[in-house]
Amino acid sequence: MTFQYLVLNSTNYTIWAVKIKALFNVHRISEAVEPTTDAEVDQKKNNMAIAMLYQAIPENMVLQIANLTSAKEIWDALKIRHVGVDRVKEAGG
Template identity: 50%
Template structure:
């Protein structure tokens, strides 16, 4: 159900739903062909099922699904000036985004994907190569410098897919995690060995 904060996700879901019911073309073309009247009614019915009653009362007099869709979009996306402001905010968020040392690859990739989806909903697609380069540039340098350098050498970042990069880095992340676990285990064994040695020395000294 559409609300005041979820328009971007709602529009994505509705677009797919309208395509599944084979009526999305009515939204795009606003056909005047009487034969398309059934499609138009189906599209309006689907839209009305996913918006609150107060909004239905406001758009209920519109006679085509395209007009209903455009009216809903205008109310939630706003005028072109507001749209540009939102895009600027998104791009600033995109430029400033950095992965934290404690953050997982999946979590950070999700943040970038979310910005990309929101930008696309406002009419601007972020190129996949830009996502890839931003992703690699934003990784914690100390932890990922070796894998990033390797990927930059062996791959063409202008043609490598975003999901491909995520998969490679997740594999590297798992390897790091395994090595850290092994290191911690070794340190624990060493600590216990030192404790045993100290205990023996104390006991030996006491007996002496």
């Protein structure tokens, strides 16, 4: 099964996030970016989520987040960048 990734840009964060979350659900890796408990995320799922995120963001953005080591850190960084710190806090994370 092959999926086409919508690439994130400065105006499509909301729809991009919905589509990426749907892909994470299909691959059963959504807890890599939205953990349900404090338990450590399975490394294989984390790696799969990171790879999928890298496919769905522009190359210049990959370089900006390359030092982050978990899918959750990457997801949060992208959310803050595109939604804004204050709006992320208001939305509860």
